[in-house]
Amino acid sequence: MTDDSRQARWENRTQAPLAVASMLFLAAYAVRVLASGLPPAGRTACLAVIFAAWAVFAVDYAVRWRLSGQGPRFVRTHWLDTLVLVLPLLRPLRIVHIYGAVQHRRGKPRLALHARVVTYAGLSALLLGFAGALAVYQHEHAARGATIRTFGDAVWWTSATLATVGYGDVTPVTAMGRLVAVGLMACGLALLGAVTGSFSSWLLQVFAREDDERPPGR
Structure with a gap:
């Protein structure tokens, strides 16, 4: 099996988990910022969800880098994924990426x-x-x-x-x-x-x- 097919299979399998991680990140961040009366345990839980979402993105990025076989060139060819990993505010954009992938998976986009x-x-x-x-x-x-x-x-x-x-x-x-x-x-x-x-x-x-x-x- 080629690296391209392995990478494609990995991306297909991780689309849903990444979308869930994006939504959880945004929800936890919103609760942490807007809930002024949140107890310390709740704030800690939100922070844990935020870091867990980042860990999911980091693992996905590392695996796809390894499967691509491109070495450092992967950072340049996948610049949006790199920005999403580095800049937390861009992580919700993965939801848009998943939406586009679902449209293409159904064949011709509607x-x-x-x-x-x-x-x-x-x-x-x-x-x-x-x-x-x-x-x-x-x-x-x-x-x-x-x-x-x-x-x-x-x-x-x-x-x-x-x-x-x-x-x-x-x-x-x-x-x-x-x-x-x-x-x-x-x-x-x-x-x-x-x-x-x-x-x-x-x-x-x-x-x-x-x-x-x-x-x-x-």
Whole structure:
């Protein structure tokens, strides 16, 4: 059996566990950040779930690196997986990856290419926005001079940042909050570019089809 087939079998078997780990990570992180009255035992349990989810991603990454036989080149060819392993806020994106894999496993995807791009971008924005709002709220709400005092403020700021609007009514003041802001700005630009490009391509196809269907002489 080749390494490629072994890697494919491993990826097929770990899709569901990785999706569950992503959801557990996001749920545990949300409870730890938002549940202000959580007892120490509960906070410890949430932290254990967070680290367990990271361990699942780390084991999966190490196994696929070993099965790929690519050596250090694996990091470059699987850059998204590397970022997901290093940056906790990106781990929920594995849910989007699993959604795409399920669509392809059923044969021909039910949605057209442009609809899939919009769907994936929407899911990514929703998951990134929620995780980003949690991270910003965690580091900002108790900081001196902070304008992001509530989780609602964090959600509003995250939505404006991902949409590349940037009203400026609330802004992060801590180093970690600004680091999260930079990541969200980059993700927002990428998602906006993907949706805009897909929509433009769809419009061009619609206009081209209308020209082809127009009777000659008109």
